[in-house]
Amino acid sequence: MRSALGGGLGLQLELHFSAMQKTMDPYDAPESTPRQHPSCSLKEYFLAATPLQRRLESVRKQATSFVPTPPRRRIPQRSQLQEDVDPQKVAFLLHKQWTLYSLTPLYKFSYTNLKEYSRLLSAFITAEKQKGLAVEVGEDCNIKVVFSTLLGVKGTQSDPEAVLVQILSKPQLPSEDREAKALWTGWFCCVFGDGLLETVSEDFTCLPLFLANGAESNTAIIGTWFQKTFDCYFSPLAINAFNLSWMAAMWTACKMDRYVAATEFLWSVPCSPQSLDISYAIHPEDAKALWDSVHRTPGEVTQEEVDLFMDCLSSHFYRHFRIHLSATRLVRVSTSVASAHTDGKIKIICHKYLIGVLAYLTELAIFQIE
């Protein structure tokens, strides 16, 4: 089913947006007076405001909600990339489908050792692929692992540099001049991750968002190596419908010079034997017009605006097709900025808003590891 939302998008604001599921109010903790903790060994650290304590405090605060709770977020601004960014590398991140993971802080990760890590990881991969045989570190094999930094892919100065890991296949014959082909790519980043940074000590590097592209078996091997080497923990990062709606609203709100794709939503109807998908495509300018009509606070997106925006879309759909989209599940959102799938897959299209998209993803990743 496809519906092209025509120009007749009369502003149907007579909506029942109470029907939208509201999130639980966060439990607002009473005044957080510093507490005296009894002096068992673990507890002694809590006398001072140690990272672990700050961590726990934040967990207590958000424990009652199941979605990140700020009621308002900034609309991604025009390029916030730092100046030292390598355009080639950034271009490399765009137009690829990335699988998202959240990652706990890396212990004793050092930016000066990237070469060493390349060597060790490639030995590890070789060893994993030929289980049971001793492999010498640095021995020649037909793959090559490259660690590098993605300069400038960060929100603030305090965010750590993003790290790119690539597995390249080596040409079989040395005489061959072909460029090495990337078999697998993954990158770690942290964009506006201040909240998390505050809660760890300097032994840790916070790169809570991990994006991978390539065979999952490779992701598994590399993830295992990271877990073993830096005592961190990867978990797949799914995006629920609530967050997808936020993405839809925030990305629609972005100012674009030129739209390259339609704004498209995919709703899934759970029915047997096969689930039914409803694709709902809108001309991006119409979507923007709708957004402008519900949008009040300049520069910001609020929960109410998100709800209203989505409600408008579904009521329009109901008018044409008599189907309540609110009874189905939003599984994918694609816009000219980026597209995201509920399984935790993302494709970033617009160079300008790369940082903005990453900031929200970082927020989701941090929420998951807290």
Add this chain to the structure above:
Amino acid sequence: MHAVMMPQKTGKNYQAQNRPSQGSSSYQTNLSACEVKQKPSDSKENNPMQDDEHADDQDGDVLQIAMEYFEKDPIRSLRSKDKILEKHLITVENVAWKNGLAPETIDILLNVALSGRFGNAVNTRILKCLIPATLISEDSVVKAVSWLCVGKCSGSTKVLFYRWLIAMFDFIDHKEQINLLYGFFFASLQDDVLCPYVCHLLYLLTKKENVKPFRVRKLLDLQAKMGMQPHLQALLSVYKFFVPTLISVSLPVRKKIYFKNSENLWKTALLAVRQRNQGLCPEPRKLMLGPANIRPLKRKWNSHSIIPVLNSSSHTTECGKKEMNLSEYLSSSGSLPLEQLQRFPQLLENIHCLELPSQMGSVLNNSLLLHYINCIRDESVLLRLYHWLSQTLQEECVWYKVNNYENGKEFASFLDTIIRAESFLHEGFYSCEAFLYKSLPLWDGFCCRSQVLQLVSWIPFNNFSEMKPLLFDHLAHLFFTSTIYFKCSIIESLKELLQNWLLWLSKDIHVKPVTDSPLDTSLCESMNSVFKLVHYVGWLSTIGMRLESNSTFLMHFILDFFETACDIYLIYNLPLVVLFPRAIFYSALFTLDASILNQLCYIMHRYHKNLTAAKKNELIQKAKSKLSFSSKTYKEFNCCLTTMVGCLWTSKPFKKGIRFSPETLEKLGVEEHKRSLNLVYHSSLLGYAVSFLLQETPEEKTINLSSIQVLYVQQ
């Protein structure tokens, strides 16, 4: 009056049970004792234990006989083969596959199999069932190899022996002696049939000093003769690895699988042995907290076990000295790798140079390291554990995600491991607290119930008001909507929680003097939290009793809780006395069950002691301490006490404390309401009064209860 107040408890020694130094749950172990005895129930939880042990005993006896047969009668056994031999063989096989064989047994059987006393078929059967319970002694292997030289066993037996040796290589306790036989093994390469297996063995055995020019020449000769054999290449590549200068032949970069999987025969058995050996060596096994959990390869990533395997940290060596190659790395010494840490004294000696595990989660299965992380003061260690545990709990939690229920058992055993560690440390993990906050609202109250409730009882001490909306409110919902058994378990785990909190707090108060004022305020806050916890349980109990129509069963659990709560001042030395709610007092006082009344009297007695002691101390150090007990508590207690005495003893109920107007009592239509609640007529004691009278005057047909009081007065 005191005679009434002090009915001593029978059966249990409550004093001892409530003392702080005593553990509260059965899991708790004494931290200082390094010889923690592992309960048999820990290792095989679900088995009908006694039957199993019995069967094991029997197996042991039969095996003993079988061993004597194999060991002692070489001549006779040759003659009277079949039946007896068959019987004994079957015994050995059964035991071997079930529990594995002890090193001595393996020694004897290896001897038998290779000495050529029996035919090939028997030897094969014996070799196939040589599965170690834990380890194989090196001596047995050396002896076995010496049989190979005698030439009494057939080629196929030799092959099987080599295959066995390769499969079991990791379970041999030492390898120095075996390595001395390197030359012998190397010479066996000439045997075409044995060659692949010997190569594999040498591949495992080779050290740098074994690589000699003459051996390289020999290998190259063999290669020239037999062509490019993968097993020869493997051995050559090891040689080249150790001494690259000696071997100039180029070996293919791309590796094939060098050896056919020769362990196939013992694959399942090996898994079992590894599982048994997860404690690494037999001696510290009792120190290990519990059974290792090996999981099927379900997860795509995190290998087969939720808890990572213990590995020394790689940070210092790998990243510090960049130019170190693998062989140097292997021979490096200095700090003690965790894999070698097996005993408590070792931990003490090396505590300054211990390498931390590369994945902190692995400490959960290792009690020595739990000791260690308990005493080090390194924030990052705790943070690593915190992150790992939080994420793992979140990922594994079966009710946190949809359709994840097939992993229920696994998750339960993971939680068991955590709880064992917490009990061992006498301390809860913060990750578990955070996990409960997140997951309890979604919990069905059924899945992993006992584990979740135990986690609740290990929540670290905290501000109660902050925790209430996160945890206790959800618990209350579950409490009100669940069966009586669940209610009882909740009350019980809250009792354990209270005990744990009191232990922490009492330990805390002993560490610091109670003089400076800022601490006093924090002590007040802490006491306030405990007060609120007791109050909360009182509230739960009151409503619970109403919902369960005054069930005696539930009442027992409630009174158990208040037995802890009433003794806070004296036993835990903390300045707090919280009374139980009136509703609980009355329903316990007017109970139909004598044991409840007994327990109530005991609690009242302890309250009395605590309050008296508190009053006394207050008079002494009134100026010093800001903590005073409100007079309301005393009034409340006195009121309860008068009511109780009035009912049970002086037969003047409802005069003081609880009061009824005479009209109300008249309306109730109870004759003799005054004495109907005293010791003789009390509903829970009536039976005892009757049986007392029947004992005194068995011939009497009609019983006059009031005669007891007359008797008593007369005496």
